[in-house]
Amino acid sequence: MAHFGRAVEYGLHVLVTLASARKDGEFSAKDLAEFHGVPPEYLAKTLAALCKSGIVEAVEGFRGGYRLHRAPGDISFLDVVDAIEGPNKRFFECKEVRQRCVINQGSESSLAASGVCAIHAVMIGAEKRMREFLASKTIDEVANSLERKRPHELKVAADEWLNSRSSSKRLRTK
Amino acid sequence: MAHFGRAVEYGLHVLVTLASARKDGEFSAKDLAEFHGVPPEYLAKTLAALCKSGIVEAVEGFRGGYRLHRAPGDISFLDVVDAIEGPNKRFFECKEVRQRCVINQGSESSLAASGVCAIHAVMIGAEKRMREFLASKTIDEVANSLERKRPHELKVAADEWLNSRSSSKRLRTK
Numbered sequence: 062m063a064h065f066g067r068a069v070e071y072g073l074h075v076l077v078t079l080a081s082a083r084k085d086g087e088f089s090a091k092d093l094a095e096f097h098g099v100p101p102e103y104l105a106k107t108l109a110a111l112c113k114s115g116i117v118e119a120v121e122g123f124r125g126g127y128r129l130h131r132a133p134g135d136i137s138f139l140d141v142v143d144a145i146e147g148p149n150k151r152f153f154e155c156k157e158v159r160q161r162c163v164i165n166q167g168s169e170s171s172l173a174a175s176g177v178c179a180i181h182a183v184m185i186g187a188e189k190r191m192r193e194f195l196a197s198k199t200i201d202e203v204a205n206s207l208e209r210k211r212p213h214e215l216k217v218a219a220d221e222w223l224n225s226r227s228s229s230k231r232l233r234t235k
Numbered sequence: 236m237a238h239f240g241r242a243v244e245y246g247l248h249v250l251v252t253l254a255s256a257r258k259d260g261e262f263s264a265k266d267l268a269e270f271h272g273v274p275p276e277y278l279a280k281t282l283a284a285l286c287k288s289g290i291v292e293a294v295e296g297f298r299g300g301y302r303l304h305r306a307p308g309d310i311s312f313l314d315v316v317d318a319i320e321g322p323n324k325r326f327f328e329c330k331e332v333r334q335r336c337v338i339n340q341g342s343e344s345s346l347a348a349s350g351v352c353a354i355h356a357v358m359i360g361a362e363k364r365m366r367e368f369l370a371s372k373t374i375d376e377v378a379n380s381l382e383r384k385r386p387h388e389l390k391v392a393a394d395e396w397l398n399s400r401s402s403s404k405r406l407r408t409k
Contacts, residue, residue: 064238064326065358071356074332098335138357152238152326152365158248161272164392176358176385178248182370183312184239191326195357203353210353212291218338 064152068107068145071099073200075108076116078140080133081202081219085170086125086227087119096222104163109146112146121212133201141200152191236329238326242319245273247374249282250315253291254307254378256391260401261293261300270396288318300401307375313366315374323377327358345379 075093083086090108108127111117129136159165159178177185202210204215208216244263249267255267256262282301285291303310333339333352339343352360382390 062236067330069327070330070332070354077354096331096337098337098340099332119379138361153243154237156241156244158244158271158273161395163270163272163396164389166272177386179380180244182253183372183377185374187312187365190368191361194361194364197359198357203357204352213337219336222277222337 064150065142065146066219068103068110069142071097071104072111072141072145073109073138073203074099075104076111076129076133076136076200077204077207078223079117079127079129080136080200081207082223082227086224087128088223088226089126092226093127096226105113110145111141113139116140116144136200137196138200139195141176142195144175153181154185155184176205238324239316241319242284243260243270243316245278246285246315246319247312247377248273249278249301250285250290250303250310250374251378251381252393252397253301253303253379254310255356255395256401260398261298261302262397262400263300266400270400280392284319285315288314289319290314297397307378308373310374311370312372313369316369326362327355329355329358362388370397 067088074097075159077094078096080147088096090105091101093108097104108117108119110129111128112119117127117129119125137203145169155178211219241367246261248271252267252270253262262270264279265275266280282291282293286293286301286304289304290310291301293299293301329352330354385393
């Protein structure tokens with residue numbers, strides 16, 4: 062099983078879509094799920110987590126839906142991962158094996174109490190490198206890269222689809 | 236659940252112990268498990284994986300047991316992780332969400348076929364940073380750090396315990 066679950070992947074795709082759409086309207090979890098072809102109930106939970114962390118905001122009512130709450134350049138991959146997985150999820154959990162070592166049992170000068178285990182320290186360093194990289198990458202960068210690469214007809218198709226579902230469109234067609 | 240399982244932690248501790256012991260003898264999985272206070276059947280599997288990857292070697296027979304097969308300076312944390320978790324375990328598994336996007340369905344110029352997904356590419360970059368860091372840290376470094384920090388009486392106690400169980404000692408007391 063991967064360390065980061067499907068919700069992280071879904072959340073990132075939705076945020077890139079919201080950043081690319083750049084419309085005034087909001088989009089329902091159901092429409093965003095349909096657009097991406099992902100399970101709506103799963104995406105609803107993901108959006109709730111992103112909302113709780115202030116990355117997206119939910120507008121209630123008939124015109125309701127989700128929209129970005131921060132500029133896409135201010136949303137890092139790390140923000141998204143921490144919002145969805147929780148900020149304390151670590152890829153290595155030190156079980157303090159050294160405390161169980163026969164020579165540390167009952168010793169007053171036990172190594173067990175002396176700071177971070179050297180093995181754990183290496184893992185913390187590795188995770189720090191990963192997190193620094195994720196913190197340096199924003200939703201804006203990926204949305205711009207998609208914008209440059211996406212064939213024109215697909216861009217038009219995406220805009221049309223999203224416009225047809227945005228809350229402002231729904232309001233206009235009332 | 237952490238990305239790297241307990242076996243990685245157990246394996247790293249055992250390798251540091253084997254590097255610190257620096258004796259001619261070999262140690263049985265049972266003795267290494269007892270020394271570290273970890274489940275013997277679990278450690279046996281971990282040692283088998285380390286053996287398969289050429290990090291430790293098993294000497295069979297009455298004098299049998301495990302010893303390092305490579306110099307501790309030539310065993311990186313990444314070697315150990317890959318030996319135990321498998322070299323293809325990734326912390327993010329791209330499910331190609333873009334292929335399911337409504338606008339990519341049936342499109343000849345589908346984005347789905349155009350290289351690595353930009354979101355996946357960021358995750359690959361983050362994992363690369365983590366793996367580079369793990370590749371830069373060796374068992375020798377941690378063993379040396381332990382050597383410097385460990386109180387003298389604990390070092391003596393560890394050496395005595397390990398000597399009493401090493402294969403050469405067992406041979407001498409036959």
